[in-house]
Each structure stands twice: as structure tokens, then as C-alpha cells.
Amino acid sequence: MYMWLLAVWRRRQWLYAAYIVVAIARIPARTGFRFACPACDLHLTLANAALSLTKLSHLVLFGVFFVLTVVQFARVNRTAVGWSILATVVLGALVELEEGATRTGNCRMTDVLPDLAGALVGTAGVMLLVIGQRHWRLRAGLQR
Secondary structure: OHHHHHHHHHOHHHHHHHHHHHHHHHHHHHOOOOOOOOOOEOOOOHHHHHHHOOOHHHHHHHHHHHHHHHOOOOOOOHHHHHHHHHHHHHHHHHHHHHHHHHOOOOOEHHHHHHHHHHHHHHHHHHHHHHHHHHHHHHHHHHHO
């Protein structure tokens, strides 16, 4: 089991790249890659933002995407977190454009807000793990 996990960990960049390709191609594939000019709602109003922030699936899925992105880096630091948040927001905007271009969903740019919120929740979780790991290592070092 350990060797299998080690093999998967070493190939994580390839698995991540495959995941990205599938995630980006999934929405257009449902329509046979037929596109139209995206009809997107670009209004940034409180009503649109409030409606968008109720999308729990966006929060969860993009939080998971953030975590998958941050583990691609050798170290979890500000740079890794910053690039991961940026990648999450870019993917969220791309999904909205795809939904508008394929007419499979509502294209609202305010729907990127729950994607960003999911990335921030993911950031909090990753930071708690990093702090816990550092604390555990410090305690283990002091008890020896």
C-alpha cells in the first residue's frame, strides 16, 4: 500500500494535468463542443453576489481544487498559496465562460465569488495542517 501511494505521489503532476484537461473539457463535451457567443451577466450587484454565495457545490469543488493545486508545489508557502488561489479563480472564470458559450448554465461573473471563497476555505484548512505539523514536529523534537 505504501509503495502504491508513493508511486501516485511521484506522478501527481501528471495526474493533476489530466484532471485539469478533463475538468476544462467536461462542460463543452456535453454539447458536442458546440459553442455560441457567451451571454454572461457581468453586473456586480449585491443581489447577484448573494445568489452566487449560496452555491455550496462551487465552494466545495473549488476548495478541493485549491488543495489539489497547492500540493503540486514542493513547499506550502505564500507563493504556492497565491498561485493556487489565482489558478482557482481563473478556472472558475473559465467554467463560467464555458457555461455561457455552451448554454448549459448561467454565466454570471459573480459566480466566481464562491469559487474564491472555496479557495479561501481551502487556504485556511491547509494553513491549519501546516501549523499543526510544525507544532507536532516541535513537540516531538523537545520530547527527545
